[in-house]
Amino acid sequence: MLLNFEYKARNELEKEGRSAAPVYGESEVVCPNCHRTLKESQAESMLMTCICGHHFRIGARKRLGYMTDSGSFTELFSDIESDDPLSFPGYRDKLISAKAKSGENESVITGTAEIGGFPAAVFSMDSLFMMGSMGAAAGEKITLLFEYAAENGLPVVGWTVSGGARMQEGLLSLMQMAKTSAAVRRHSDKGLLYITVLTDPTTGGVTASFAMEGDIILAEPGATVGFAGRRVIEETMRQKLPRGFQTSEFIMEHGFADMVISRIVEKETIASILALHCRRSSDGSL
Amino acid sequence: MEAYERVKTARLSSRPTALDCIHSIFKGFIEFHGDRRHGDDKAVVGGIAWLGDIPVTVIGIEKGHTTAERMERSFGAPEPEGYRKALRLMKQAEKFSRPVITFVDTSGAYCGVGAEKRGQGQAIAENLLTMSALKVPVLTILIGEGGSGGALALALADRLWMLENAVYSVISPEGCASILWRDGSKAAEAADALHLTAADALSFGIADRIISEEGIGTEDFYARLKDDMSGEIRGLMEDSSLLERRYQRFRSFGRRTT
Numbered sequence: 001m002l003l004n005f006e007y008k009a010r011n012e013l014e015k016e017g018r019s020a021a022p023v024y025g026e027s028e029v030v031c032p033n034c035h036r037t038l039k040e041s042q043a044e045s046m047l048m049t050c051i052c053g054h055h056f057r058i059g060a061r062k063r064l065g066y067m068t069d070s071g072s073f074t075e076l077f078s079d080i081e082s083d084d085p086l087s088f089p090g091y092r093d094k095l096i097s098a099k100a101k102s103g104e105n106e107s108v109i110t111g112t113a114e115i116g117g118f119p120a121a122v123f124s125m126d127s128l129f130m131m132g133s134m135g136a137a138a139g140e141k142i143t144l145l146f147e148y149a150a151e152n153g154l155p156v157v158g159w160t161v162s163g164g165a166r167m168q169e170g171l172l173s174l175m176q177m178a179k180t181s182a183a184v185r186r187h188s189d190k191g192l193l194y195i196t197v198l199t200d201p202t203t204g205g206v207t208a209s210f211a212m213e214g215d216i217i218l219a220e221p222g223a224t225v226g227f228a229g230r231r232v233i234e235e236t237m238r239q240k241l242p243r244g245f246q247t248s249e250f251i252m253e254h255g256f257a258d259m260v261i262s263r264i265v266e267k268e269t270i271a272s273i274l275a276l277h278c279r280r281s282s283d284g285s286l
Numbered sequence: 287m288e289a290y291e292r293v294k295t296a297r298l299s300s301r302p303t304a305l306d307c308i309h310s311i312f313k314g315f316i317e318f319h320g321d322r323r324h325g326d327d328k329a330v331v332g333g334i335a336w337l338g339d340i341p342v343t344v345i346g347i348e349k350g351h352t353t354a355e356r357m358e359r360s361f362g363a364p365e366p367e368g369y370r371k372a373l374r375l376m377k378q379a380e381k382f383s384r385p386v387i388t389f390v391d392t393s394g395a396y397c398g399v400g401a402e403k404r405g406q407g408q409a410i411a412e413n414l415l416t417m418s419a420l421k422v423p424v425l426t427i428l429i430g431e432g433g434s435g436g437a438l439a440l441a442l443a444d445r446l447w448m449l450e451n452a453v454y455s456v457i458s459p460e461g462c463a464s465i466l467w468r469d470g471s472k473a474a475e476a477a478d479a480l481h482l483t484a485a486d487a488l489s490f491g492i493a494d495r496i497i498s499e500e501g502i503g504t505e506d507f508y509a510r511l512k513d514d515m516s517g518e519i520r521g522l523m524e525d526s527s528l529l530e531r532r533y534q535r536f537r538s539f540g541r542r543t544t
Contacts, residue, residue: 080542086479086480086481088479089466089479090466135540136539136540137540137542139539139540140540140541140542143537165434165435165456165457167456167457167462167465167480169456170455170456170479170480170481170482170486171454171455171456171480171481171482171486171487171490171492172490172539172540173456174434174435174438174454174455174456175438175492175536175539175540176539176540177414177435177438178414178418178438178442178536178539179536179537179539179540181411181414181415181418181442182414182418182419182442182532182533182536182537183537184415185415185418185419186419186533188415189419204435205434205435205456207407207408207411208395208406208407208408208410208411208414208435208439209410209411209414209435210411211407211411212405212407212408212411212412213411213412213414213415226402226407227395227401227402227406227407227410227435228395228397228398228401228402228406232397232461233397233398233399233402236397236398237397237398237399239399241399245399245402246402250403251405254403254404254405255405256405256408
């Protein structure tokens with residue numbers, strides 16, 4: 001079941017570190033799409049979606065809480081954090097504030113979990129950590145997760161949120177696109193399943209690597225999904241982009257996602273897909 | 287030379303382009319067109335040729351020299367069709383056991399409505415996925431600008447060589463300055479901060495060799511380059527652990543021990 005989602009023009013790709021997500025009050029949230037005020041408990045009961053269909057941005061850990069079986073998540077590689085290989089201006093301070101803001105020590109959380117009883121390796125990215133940008137640490141965690149999943153015969157389910165490669169780490173962050181892709185390929189060559197769920201926003205170097213490399217690509221309604229930033233395109237083309245450009249619905253219409261799926265039925269859909277790929281004998285062979 | 291001077295040098299329209307290199311280094315180049323999906327992107331050229339006595343597949347991002355040429359080539363900014371043409375030619379190379387040589391020179395993947403509609407991100411991602419396991423040797427020569435994912439999509443190679451004044455960066459210095467300091471005119475400072483020169487790339491192990499630009503564009507220059515390339519390609523063709531080595535090469539960037 002898909003909820004109707006009304007588009008609202010946004011320009012948030014460039015807002016690194018300044019989330020366009022609504023400010024949550026003590027117990028109320030305001031929907032940025034329909035401007036309804038919702039009790040937080042009400043929004044929570046709908047997995048942080050609004051009655052109008054808007055999907056609020058949520059943190060990486062909260063998302064895993066919604067999408068995996070209670071108590072099943074075991075975090076892996078959590079000790080890997082970014083350092084500042086280029087001594088890039090202001091980067092150390094940015095990392096400190098990103099940690100404080102997100103409560104995470106990197107832009108992606110990795111581990112294993114069960115989804116509807118099916119074991120999977122999972123990753124979840126966090127927009128509050130430097131807009132989910134990928135530096136060497138994030139690339140390393142994703143790569144290690146795919147290597148772990150390949151070794152243990154696990155499918156990978158990943159939720160992407162990213163402004164792209166993290167420019168503060170220069171070429172090293174660009175190389176993570178190659179590194180993660182190579183790991184995805186090795187996992188894939190073992191006949192293992194990889195599901196990506198594109199969430200708001202998924203752009204840049206992450207779109208151009210592991211986000212678009214899933215066997216099955218799901219996308220949350222209304223999420224911004226694209227390669228080049230909207231503002232960059234508008235400035236280059238000197239034209240205003242149409243409403244609904246670079247959304248989940250847009251990329252599905254153009255053939256680049258399998259389905260747009262409401263968060264409310266996302267977990268059961270993923271579980272159903274996992275079930276259809278589970279015809280393996282106990283020794284892991286086909 | 288300062289980093290930003292190199293950026294400006296790398297962008298000069300007088301520098302050798304991919305087609306200049308292809309025509310000067312290889313014999314019998316036959317250009318092929320089209321991605322068999324949507325169209326033919328003139329920013330990417332490719333085909334088959336002889337490198338000495340070795341049949342190879344050659345792919346390049348072509349900027350052109352004159353304004354008319356540069357407009358026709360979209361200033362070397364490939365659309366998804368360009369990446370898909372390259373992908374098709376690389377798979378063809380794999381089928382016929384031909385090494386692949388790519389010449390990279392782009393400010394980045396084309397930025398526009400059509401490119402987004404036709405899956406620019408997906409096109410680049412698919413190239414990365416495929417190149418990471420392509421069974422034939424891949425040698426990339428970065429001749430001018432190496433603009434982020436748009437360059438990497440043709441540079442996931444066993445060896446990366448850079449011309450002395452070529453640059454390789456995750457973002458343009460102007461773009462970086464405008465994000466960091468809201469001031470595009472601070473590009474020179476951004477260029478320093480990004481560590482985008484050939485010497486930087488070499489020090490990170492991302493580039494394997496820096497090609498001197500002494501006599502750039504002359505017969506001698508190309509003859510030297512051709513000899514070096516032939517030697518390298520021969521070595522790679524004999525490597526029985528090519529794919530494992532390629533995996534470990536990229537695996538090593540930012541590796542941590544847990």
